[in-house]
Amino acid sequence: MSYPQLTFVNTIFPSSSPSFISRRREVVYANTLLYQLNVLKETGRYDAFKLKWHKSYSDKPNVWPVPNHLFWDSDVAKWLEGACYFLNWKENTEIDGAVKELVGMIREAQQSDGYLNIHFTVVEPAKRFTNLRDLHELYNAGHLIEAALAHERHYKNDLLMEPLVKYVDLLYETFGPKPAQKHGYPGHPEIELALLRLYERTANPKHLALARFFITERGNPKGQYGRHYYDVEAEARGEGEHQVPAYMESKGAYWYQQAHKPITEQETIEGHSVRAMYLLTAVADLVRVEEKTDHRSYRTALERLWSNMVDKKMYLTGGIGAMEQWEGFGLDYFLPSGSDEGGCYAETCAGIGVMMLAERLLQIDLDGKFADIMELCFYNAVMTGMSAKGTQFTYVNQLASSDKNLSQRAKWFTCACCPPNVTRLLGYIGGYLWSFDSDEEKKSVHVNVHMYSSAQLSILVGKETVELEQKSNWPWDGKIEFSLRGSSKVATAIKLRIPAWAEGWEISPELPSKHIEKGYLSLSGEWLKQNPKFELNIPLKPRFVSPHPYTNQDIIALARGPLIYCLEDFDNSWVDDHFKSLLLDPAAVVEEKEAAADEVGEPYIGLTVRNAVSFIGVNNVHAPHVSLKSTTPEKPSGADELHFIPYALRDNRGGKGHMRVGIRRKR
């Protein structure tokens, strides 16, 4: 079992030692699931599989040619998936009832040939599979497959799996390399990773083959009748020569959906960031599944695109995507902090996608560089996406607010991909904490600990159970107490991630060899037998971090452990310019202060900087340049202190919506 969507059941978060993660899960269970269920009902999504007309189907698309309701299938599917994960943890009659009713509706919605999609059944039945480029048919199918996998596992019946397998049969007939088949692939990847997970469940070679086809065919310049599939498809539906969806830079700019060339030939990460992440997650998984196939070109593409992304196109918070137009990547090092400074998108779903990709990459190459980014994204780019109460969400996550885009969450979105994505992520988050493999014959277990928290992992090896418990107030405290049970009968080896940002670490009892390989510290079975209880200590101290100088962002931000901090007007009420003219001295002393949970929902550590506050002179005329000599010197501020709060906890306490992560560096 090697998917976090499966292995999460091996992890429990004991209520006796609550953690950041367990508190977030409590919120989702207590508020979010029912809140989102209610929104699904109010907006028409819940009943949509009944295939009746909804008045919103007549609405003009906000973004041509994509009907606003096109994603409804996936909104429901992601909620279903998340609900099943949470039901696995605790029963809930209302949620259980809704899941069952939805599954019933979905079964009824399936057409006799296996087709299963709301829009193309109710609104445009004749246009099925005519616009893979823009219309999210296969994306929706992918999310339904993922929902079916979660449903089957929890309910131990195939009420949802059955129609999905039937639908996949239809897709397998429709798409493929044969001359009579469509040589197409989804504009928005998702089904690829879902099919690979389905294959793990069914071992049906058709499921693997279809995933492989979608991946290998992608970007083929001569895929259909010697031409690009999307060109042929567009012509077939009579698309005008100069009709271009607003999200594509120009006609044929298929880098938007990572289909400008075959994946193995893509040099840089481009286009829509969520699509890129879902696609590469599937590529990494294909490499893993087909480990006996020579997939070196995919491996090097993964490495190349990952590096390009992380080194040159990722924000301090782990967020990706600077460009609003195509919800995705800009030029190398183009990472402005906000929409008023050139752009900053960092969609919540994209952060989740980075986590998904990092997790898959860890499966084929256990390297802490992937886990570091996975954790960075979780605690910043992703967790900032939901309010403390679990009923408000973000889509875009700028690193600095502006008058036009305040730092404020919303109740819901027309395109509502992000809220249920956070829900399902927190449902199976236990699967991200660690990965493991066991050998029943050899009676052995390997555990790789990627993230720290308070959690307990149980692994059944034959008739024996190995239990590894970690206890910690991470990310606030760097002390993690481990207890290993059952290792007397099962040979157990553990690897512990030492984050790259750690300035030091200690383990006790003392370890004979403290060699770290690719970011992981190995604890041998022998040592563990003698030391089933041990403690890792990674001191968490505030530190100033900065992005690459080529970003032209001469800013510093405060970090502590995996958390990135920000300034909010709530704590710094004097601000009136979104901290744009603020200067921060990196030599300043930073103080930590424990703060109560209150509206933030989490007892947290705030950071305070004293006597280091000044403002750059910006009010004099510089037009269009000014002699250095006549530049207004820095002005001391009235404020003596700056109070920082973790970015993930922003916008929970009211205020004007002024916020900034990276502060102009005082030199």
Next chain:
Amino acid sequence: MSYPQLTFVNTIFPSSSPSFISRRREVVYANTLLYQLNVLKETGRYDAFKLKWHKSYSDKPNVWPVPNHLFWDSDVAKWLEGACYFLNWKENTEIDGAVKELVGMIREAQQSDGYLNIHFTVVEPAKRFTNLRDLHELYNAGHLIEAALAHERHYKNDLLMEPLVKYVDLLYETFGPKPAQKHGYPGHPEIELALLRLYERTANPKHLALARFFITERGNPKGQYGRHYYDVEAEARGEGEHQVPAYMESKGAYWYQQAHKPITEQETIEGHSVRAMYLLTAVADLVRVEEKTDHRSYRTALERLWSNMVDKKMYLTGGIGAMEQWEGFGLDYFLPSGSDEGGCYAETCAGIGVMMLAERLLQIDLDGKFADIMELCFYNAVMTGMSAKGTQFTYVNQLASSDKNLSQRAKWFTCACCPPNVTRLLGYIGGYLWSFDSDEEKKSVHVNVHMYSSAQLSILVGKETVELEQKSNWPWDGKIEFSLRGSSKVATAIKLRIPAWAEGWEISPELPSKHIEKGYLSLSGEWLKQNPKFELNIPLKPRFVSPHPYTNQDIIALARGPLIYCLEDFDNSWVDDHFKSLLLDPAAVVEEKEAAADEVGEPYIGLTVRNAVSFIGVNNVHAPHVSLKSTTPEKPSGADELHFIPYALRDNRGGKGHMRVGIRRKR
């Protein structure tokens, strides 16, 4: 006479004291005019008014829906206009012959109803006036009017003026406020300023009225049948709902052509930068022409849009436009140095447009802030647009090269607006040096000196001639010797511009009052009678300048007088990264060194900085952020010296094409 296109004849550049300007004019006369004439012939433009089919008319447009040859009328017109200006200075049989032949062809090309346009006569005769938004019909007409004005003045016949006046009659009938008329206006302004100049010549109220109509109607949301004219027009020609030219951000985004709302309601300067400049030049001129009309709302709009541009959207060089997609303005303070850093366009024509606007604004408000920008643009954003030999040109003027966009000029362009625009500008540049007005009755003259050079101005007042001569090696030397002749019989007052960047200045003989009002120093008639020879001295010292901190460009550039300098690999051959990682210490001592003309065509002052060169650490992994503590410290460079050359003189000596204006500031 109040247009530089008219007053330039009052100025001569004595060959006895050559200057930067006169040397540039010599180059255009000796090389550029004939070189461009040859290109016009080779490319088919010269013969196009013969109205025969040219094979290129079948080419697919590079930018839909704009045929590549659509601007040919204006390319010829601008060359004609420039040729007439230069012929006024020195005769040239070949140029004279070409002008006459072209005028003959243009006359023949006119349709019986007065219509005069190559594309809409030869290629799409049925589509006349059906797409004012995109197709440059009225823009071409404007340039032809300007050519006619220059031609009539030089040749003292109406061979070109006659058909243009007839064409304007047709336009006057076609466009206007009457119900049966089209309530349209050009997508690319130009005809407005041409019509105002035509009105000055003809005093025909129709010419003024048409200009006023185009200006006041622009951006009317209910101009045609209660809707925006461009919407109605697009619908009428059957434009698809989702067809949008690539240069427009989205359907109906008429800010591209400054037609999103009436000019008086436009808060910020937006869209295509050349269009904006040509439009506002006409607005300023309308305010001047109709001085008795209450045009306060246009005046405040001009002031507001000028300030927004200069303070927030102008490069160090005077260049405008950061966005390639719409060849125009980006967000406030969004001014990256190059295409690899987010964009930098700064089209040559846009720089010329800024000069045109500044000159018109000086007419309605004598404020040195306009003249400062006019001079900055001329010596940097504009003069960088032509090679020393006058046979290579730029369209885009980035402030930093990149591997994709080297610092290199081209021989010509498909869209060739810039090369002949530089030609005609240098033809009448004398008109920018100073403005004047005289009163025959009072026998008085006022001269405002805006720019310094070696030049002589002659003004006829009744039967007396007043001559003002300035002698200077500007912009290399800040000493300017003035001689005033003829002021004994004509009361003469002079105002001298003191640039805002001047750190000091002296005038001798001593002046009793040295009060500067809005950037100009007044010399009274009395003082001038006693001191017909005087000397102004503005010490030119190298200075470091920087843009506004909100640009997030923490750079410094070297300036000296009006000139902005740059680094080129020719002088700094060690460079391999376009000076991207270079750090420059603003405390460094800067040395001046006189350099011979050589390939640069101009004896110039180079600047050298010693022992101040280091590089920022950029090679270590920062992904996506790095602790400040672990940032690689600056590395000393192997190079001891940095050699700077004026930006205007770049790319004349070969090299790899690495260049940068603003250098990362060492703190």
